[in-house]
Amino acid sequence: MQLPAADPAIVSRRAAIVGALREIVPDGVIAEDTALRAYESDGLSALRQMPLVVVLPRTTEQVARILSYCRRDGVKIVPRGAGTSLSGGSTPLGDAVTLAMGRFNRILEVDLDNRCAVVQPGVTNLAISRAVESDGFYYAPDPSSQIACSIGGNVAENAGGVHCLKYGLTANNLLGLEMVLMTGEVIRLGGRHLDAPGYDLMGVVTGSEGLLGVITEVTVRLLRRPETARAVLMGFEDPGQAAACVAAIIAAGIIPAGLEMMDGPAIRAAEDFVHAGYPTEAGALLICELDGPAVEVDALIARVESLARANGATTLRTSTTEAERLLFWAGRKAAFPAAGRISPDYLCMDGTIPRRRLPEVLARMQDLSRLHGLRVANVFHAGDGNLHPLILFDANRPGELERAEAFGADILRLCVEVGGVLTGEHGVGLEKRDLMPVMFGEEDIRQQQRIKCAFDPDHLLNPGKVYPTLHRCAELGRLHVSGGHLPFPDLPRF
């Protein structure tokens, strides 16, 4: 992983850029070294560098003025929510303005008649559910980082979470967006209705990792809280049995609210940390949550328990109280910080595979672990095949970070090889950028880049992220001379 090199021509204009931003947001420009330090990285903390400057607008109009200024003067921009990206999506660039959306932190409207909420992008994911819980509603996608991550960042990464197996990812829980384009124009996509004519541009923007525009308002779908939720905790001797049990639950037509797996190292680290009562001798643990009307949940739990027994579960416990259900989840939710207790550093990978390849992929990951000489702990969304291997290493030992990165890249190649994809929910960012050609052919990538060009022809938004090399838009246009007609003949060719 490498940070894109800073353009000295932009860095030399820093004072003028800071001055222009101060004119637009007089009380929201950070240019002093000590204060900038807080923005030097995101959740991918192995990569860090100081941003050129940080600006914290409060209004859509200020965002529009910042973007039009940057476009006019050729200044790059890195949009930033809460900075929890694990793929380096909001990693700052030394020659770019970090546009931090933390002051867009208001819930603008709760509209229960239409089962939606209109919020600013800096509102945290959890704050939305908290705002409507007394009315019996919630916002379903629940990334483990939900206490900190912003809804704007969730949209830009198409974030997922434990409950997405049943209720869908961010994309499935989004109704509308307001977004500012690089031209300074403000567009609205979707709304409170269920569908809209024309291209599904909201689908294009969701998961676009800050490359197409800056989101300034989000309308999310609210769901009624289920009457009951109970969890089943299942321990197995080996991950293959647990994987077979996952397949059996899904094949039985049961759609759990969550179906998560942890392997032996992850179980023991989490148990030492939160004392959730996990079986520390087990080689794999499943937590399966069922929700809905009590009578339905009871029936589903009986079926899940019987499938667990049939697949060799050595531990089988079902929550009888809400406190017990939360305790089952406490270890899973604390698994990432718990990994910090067994290793000074770790890389959290994110790839997705077809569920039926789980046993094979987990076994081959152990081979890779031996090959690279590094331990790996697995905590993941087993129900939707979304793996989160935690590669344990010590950055103070020369060469270990590079070995961890190479191990991570091999895991992602393996995911693609078995018919999966490079990311399930954390995005591509800087972390997986150079692996995009493993997944996509040149034509696929060019077509994606043409969409980028339509929104941001000068490549000023989040440059260096997602695409290994971004062809200049005019070069892409040159490829499509048809019938002697050159598209965009007024554009300079390189």
Ligand SMILES: Cc1cc2nc3c(=O)[nH]c(=O)nc-3n(C[C@H](O)[C@H](O)[C@H](O)COP(=O)(O)OP(=O)(O)OC[C@H]3O[C@@H](n4cnc5c(N)ncnc54)[C@H](O)[C@@H]3O)c2cc1C
């Ligand atoms: C401990 C931990 C656990 C995590 N667990 C999960 C999990 O379970 N599921 C999951 O999906 N993710 C998880 N993540 C990753 C991360 O929290 C998500 O990717 C989240 O969506 C990022 O939100 P953010 O506000 O921090 O965005 P940032 O990190 O600030 O930015 C992420 C991307 O969004 C863009 N962006 C941010 N705001 C805007 C905006 N307003 N307009 C346009 N672009 C914008 C940025 O340019 C960047 O590309 C976890 C992270 C941590 C640290």
